[in-house]
Amino acid sequence: MTKMPLRLLFVTALLATGLGATAGTIPRDVSLAPVVKATSPAVVNISTRGRVEVQQNPIFRRFFGTPEGPVERETASLGSGVIVNAEKGHVLTNYHVIANAEEITVNLVDGREYMAEVVGSDQPSDLAVLKIDPEGLAELPFGDSDTLEVGDYVLALGNPFGLGHTVTSGIVSAKGRGSLNIGNYEDFIQTDAAINRGNSGGALVNLQGELIGINTAILGPAGGNVGIGFAIPSAMAKAVMDQILEFGEVKRGLLGVFGQELTADIAKELDLDISRGAVITQVQEDSGAAEAGLKEFDVIVEADGRPVNNFNDLRNIVGLKRPGDTVQLTLLRDGDRKKVEATLTENTQLAGSTGSPMAPRSSSLGGAEIGPIPEEHPLYGEVEGVMVTEVERGSKAAREGLQPGDIITSINRESVTSIEEAVELIEDDERYLLTVRRGAAPFFVVID
Numbered sequence: 001m002t003k004m005p006l007r008l009l010f011v012t013a014l015l016a017t018g019l020g021a022t023a024g025t026i027p028r029d030v031s032l033a034p035v036v037k038a039t040s041p042a043v044v045n046i047s048t049r050g051r052v053e054v055q056q057n058p059i060f061r062r063f064f065g066t067p068e069g070p071v072e073r074e075t076a077s078l079g080s081g082v083i084v085n086a087e088k089g090h091v092l093t094n095y096h097v098i099a100n101a102e103e104i105t106v107n108l109v110d111g112r113e114y115m116a117e118v119v120g121s122d123q124p125s126d127l128a129v130l131k132i133d134p135e136g137l138a139e140l141p142f143g144d145s146d147t148l149e150v151g152d153y154v155l156a157l158g159n160p161f162g163l164g165h166t167v168t169s170g171i172v173s174a175k176g177r178g179s180l181n182i183g184n185y186e187d188f189i190q191t192d193a194a195i196n197r198g199n200s201g202g203a204l205v206n207l208q209g210e211l212i213g214i215n216t217a218i219l220g221p222a223g224g225n226v227g228i229g230f231a232i233p234s235a236m237a238k239a240v241m242d243q244i245l246e247f248g249e250v251k252r253g254l255l256g257v258f259g260q261e262l263t264a265d266i267a268k269e270l271d272l273d274i275s276r277g278a279v280i281t282q283v284q285e286d287s288g289a290a291e292a293g294l295k296e297f298d299v300i301v302e303a304d305g306r307p308v309n310n311f312n313d314l315r316n317i318v319g320l321k322r323p324g325d326t327v328q329l330t331l332l333r334d335g336d337r338k339k340v341e342a343t344l345t346e347n348t349q350l351a352g353s354t355g356s357p358m359a360p361r362s363s364s365l366g367g368a369e370i371g372p373i374p375e376e377h378p379l380y381g382e383v384e385g386v387m388v389t390e391v392e393r394g395s396k397a398a399r400e401g402l403q404p405g406d407i408i409t410s411i412n413r414e415s416v417t418s419i420e421e422a423v424e425l426i427e428d429d430e431r432y433l434l435t436v437r438r439g440a441a442p443f444f445v446v447i448d
Contacts, residue, residue: 032155032167032169032207035155035205035207035208035209036155036157036167038209039140039155039157039203039205039209040109040157040165040167041108041109041110041137041138042082042083042084042086042137042138042139042140042203043080043081043082043083043109043140043157043158043165043202043203044080044081044082044083044091044106044107044108044109045078045079045080045081045106045107045159045162045164045165046078046079046080046081046091046093046097046098046104046105046106046107046116046130046159046201047076047077047078047079047104047105047107047162048075048076048077048079048097048098048101048102048103048104048105049074049075049076049101049102049103050074050075050076050100050101050102050103051073051074051075051100051102075100077097077101078159078161078162078197078198079093079094079097079098079158079159079198079199079200079201079202080093080097080157080158080159080198080199080200080201080202080203080215081093081097081106081130081201081202082140082201082202082203082211082214083137083138083139083140084139084140084142084211084241085139086134086137086138086139087134088131088134089131089132089133089134089137090119090129090130090131090241090245091106091116091129091130091131091132092127092128092129092130092201092214092237092241093127093128093129093130093200093201093214094126094127094128094200094201094214094216095121095122095123095125095126095127095128096126096200097128097200097201098118098121098128098130099121099123101118103115104116104117104118104130106130106132108137109165114132114133115132116130116131116132117130117131118130118131119131119244119245119248120244120245120247120248120249121244122240122243122244122249122250124184124185124250124319125184125185125232125236125237125240125250125319126216126232127214127232127237127240127241127244128244129241129244129245140203140205140209140210140211141209141210141211142210142211142234142238143205143206143208143210143211143212143234144210144212144234144235145189145212145213145233145234145235145236146233146235148172148175148189148206148212148233149172150171150172150173150174150175151171151172152171152172152206153169153170153171153206153207154169154170154171154172154191154193154204154205154206154212154213155167155168155169155193155203155204155205155207156168156169156170156191156193156194156195156199156202156203156204156215156229156231157202157203157205158195158198158199158200158201158202158203158215159198159199159202160194160195160196160197160198160199161196161197161198162198163198166199168193168194168195169193170191170192170193170194170227171191171192171193172189172190172191173190173191173192173227173228174189174190175189175190176188176309176313177189177190177230178310178312178313178316184315184319185236185315185316185319186312186316187232187233187236187312187313187316188216188217188230188231188232188233189204189212189213189230189231189232189233190228190229190230191204191213191229191230191231192227192228192229193229194227194229195215195217195218195229195230195231196218197218199215199218199229200215200216200217201214201215201216202214202215203215204231210234211234211237212231212233212234213231213232213233213234213237214231214232214234214237215229215230215231216230216231216232217229217230218230235320236316236320239320240320243322251322251323251346251347252318252319252321252322252323252347253288253318253321253322253323253324253325253327253344253345253346253347254287254288254318254323254344254345254346254347255287255288255289255314255318255327255342255344256283256284256286256287256288256289256290256345257280257281257282257283257284257287257289257294258280258281258282258284258440258441258442258443259278259279259280259281259282259300259311259314260278260279260281260311260443260444261277261278261279261309261310261311261312262274262275262276262277262278262279262299262310263446265446265448266279266433266444266446267299268446269412269431269433269446270297270299271334271335272299272332272335274299274301274332276301276307276308276309276310277299277300277301277308277309277310277332278299278300278308278310278311278313278314279297279298279299279300279311279444280294280295280296280297280298280299280300281296281435281441281442281443281444282296282441282442283295283296287345288342288343288344288345289342291342291343292329292340292341292342292343293340294329294331294340294342295333296435297333297413298331298332298333299331299332299333300314300329300330300331301330301331301332302328302329302330303317303318303327303328303329303330304317304327304328305328318344321344322344323344323345323346323347324343324344325343325344326341326342326343326344327341327342327344328340328341329341329342365397365422365426365432365447366395366396366397366400366402366432366447367391367392367394367395367396367397367398368388368390368391368392368395368397368402368447369388369389369390369391369392370386370387370388370389370408370419370422371386371387371389371419372386372387372418372419373385373386373387373407374387377405377407379407379437383407383409383437384409384415384416384417385407385408385409385410385416385417385437386407386408386416386418386419386422387405387406387407387408388402388403388404388405388406388407388408389404390404391403391404396447396448397447400445400446400447401445402434402436402445402447403438405438406436406437406438407436407437407438408422408434408435408436408437409435409436409437409442410434410435411425411426411432411433411434412425412432412433413433431446431447431448432446432447432448433445433446434446434447
């Protein structure tokens with residue numbers, strides 16, 4: 001008898017059950033066990049031990065005579081990992097699983113135990129590569145996470161709560177999840193396969209037994225599974241891993257723009273009839289973006305042929321490229337569609353800060369009082385504009401997120417260099433598109 005493909009058997013069983021069929025009508029070989037047996041040997045349990053410095057509580061110093069300054073405390077953590085290269089003993093896991101670890105132990109499903117060393121790690125993507133003794137290992141092949149569809153069946157394998165190898169099943173609930181404040185680069189696969197503490201770094205696999213994600217985070221009020229888990233797509237994980245193995249770190253290309261998600265209010269101010277995109281708030285000098293002619297208020301809608309729905313999409317696409325790579329951008333400028341090619345430069349850390357509100361007051365900007373930038377402000381002399389000194393609670397400005405210390409550099413696309421210019425622009429209109437600096441990155445705010 002010819003067996004049906006595992007995916008088709010699984011779906012057939014679910015449909016039969018939903019139509020009220022009895023248990024006896026479902027083929028006995030309908031099971032996820034073959035996938036589990038094929039993939040489990042490549043999924044490992046990880047335990048770590050380390051030491052971190054913590055600040056002493058002053059009360060303990062006063063009453064118990066403990067020494068001043070930070071003290072060292074032992075730490076321990078449990079997590080999971082995936083063997084992705086059996087020949088070389090490479091294990092892929094989350095950065096947060098092995099952060100601050102001095103000793104890393106890897107346990108296989110067959111009971112073997114190894115001490116692991118860190119090949120390299122990348123905190124922004126929350127990924128790390130370990131190395132163990134390569135003798136007699138199994139590995140998981142990478143699948144193509146870009147071809148995943150919402151509704152595809154997936155399995156999550158890992159070490160929840162330190163119980164040991166555990167398997168849960170579910171579907172892909174969503175793709176491209178970002179803005180979760182989990183990491184710098186967020187393009188998560190969302191799944192309802194149960195993911196709990198200890199699953200971090202484990203495998204999300206499809207029914208072909210391919211690695212399509214690294215389980216990373218959960219969303220739950222008590223830190224437990226509520227059917228919303230997140231995994232780093234295999235495409236991102238492999239790109240990061242390849243750089244770690246080549247360089248020991250990740251060298252990311254820099255486009256050289258600050259930006260934010262295009263909102264309906266900003267689109268209206270720019271006379272655009274689109275609702276998605278990444279609007280540029282600033283272009284860095286001598287960057288690839290500047291060389292390509294990108295400008296403030298440009299709205300990027302595609303990068304390398306992939307849709308850009310928000311600035312997070314653009315960051316993820318560029319973040320997987322190396323210095324010297326090019327990116328093809330499609331953008332809207334003053335309603336016209338343009339295509340440009342930008343060459344990425346080496347990424348560097350940008351510094352920024354905010355200051356304290358001290359200035360004369362003018363209370364006509366949607367409940368935000370403004371004044372000159374004081375000399376003690378860290379951005380004094382570096383930017384031109386006016387500073388928000390106070391925001392009235394419940395006002396339009398407050399609802400749009402303006403804060404004391406913010407620097408307004410333009411109003412309705414007109415540069416502002418003094419309080420007099422700002423007041424004149426405010427009196428001319430009742431709807432304002434503001435360019436605001438808070439630290440290094442500018443952003444847009446619409447007050448209506």
